[in-house]
Amino acid sequence: MDKEEIQKLVKIPGRVRGQVFITDIEYVREKRGEEGVKILKKKMEELGNPINYEEVKVTEWYPLGLRVVSLLAIKEVFNWGDKEIWDMGNCAPKYSFIVKMLMKYFLSAERSFKESPKYWIKHYSVGKLEAHEFDEKEKYLTLRLHDFKIHPILCSYYLGYYLRIAQYVIKSEKIAIKETKCMFKGDSYHEFKIKWE
């Protein structure tokens, strides 16, 4: 990733809450300690400081492309793969102040499912999350993400993220998530199917 690529990413229309960068740096701190934080900051300096993690504010809106910059930089400096990005997404709700503030939406699996579009717009100014299908009898639900073709790295991240939200509200030891449709694979939207036993 170079400065040119960053410029491209920053031009992606849409904004994201500062919270996402705070959860990124907290995850790095947890997994790699203060040394990891230093490495990441150094990388950001090399890239012209597109994100200054120290000054990011939870509720402030930032260019959506920077969300991708942050994840790509982390992936690059620590040589992480999709698995680690998935885990980052899975841990993100644990650090998120916004998630804690929005706990009123997580009363039950069905309620959380219905409220998920509201939850999305608290974090992103673009894209639309659709609570598509909830089948308590068959024990599955599907979420569809429309108009959000930003970067494939986010698919891995959201798989972990939505699984964690499901783990918050579904009382089951076995919960699985799969991206059944993807805009980067020619589909017109992303679809995440969560199944539990």
Add this chain to the structure above:
Amino acid sequence: MAKRKKAPENEISRVKEDLEDLEFFIKEFTSFLPLAVCTVNPPGIIIDTNRAFEGLTGYKPIEIVGESLGIIFLEKEEIEKTLEIVMGKEFTLSKELTLITKQKEKIPVSAAISLRKDREGNFIGCFVGLTDITEIKKFREELEEKVKERTKELEKRTKELEETKVSLEIKVKARTKAIEEERTSLEEKVKERTKELQERVDELERFHKLTVGRELKMVELKEEIEKLKKELEKFKGRK
């Protein structure tokens, strides 16, 4: 027009600043709080913890957030039931439970569970405060042990006293019996002695009567002799 546009932006900016200050305050406050606190959502999943919670349980937020509250207690069913009670009856409840730390250490804790509601009054979960009661429990157990020892001592003393009482009762009974027997024996002796004396008295009376009768007979015989003497004299004189 420009002025109108500017005012809401300033307002939003101010609200954002207030929110950030509030978040900072909450973080600072929960970090400072010496009481271990965690926030639980309606399905009983831990969604937030403070620094004291980490200190007490050994679990970092990343390790424990997202897990069921029951995972940190030995009495898993009891904590689930307690949560249901708090959620159903809407009051604060305290329960003594056993915390299992990350290092598998068992710590007795007092868990205070309080209901959380949002602005509209919707139930959104619970606050769970944990207090280490190891010292209190140790003190209480020591006190209970002392009470047990003291009770045991008192029971022993009571038993001894009861045994002494029983022994005394036996002695008193035996003594009473002996006295009774002695009394009976004495009465019989008195009766026998009285009978003997009565017989003696009767004998003496008989003797007395006999003696007096003899005396009288003698007097009578003497008088008879005198009378016969006189008659003899008289007879001699006539001769």
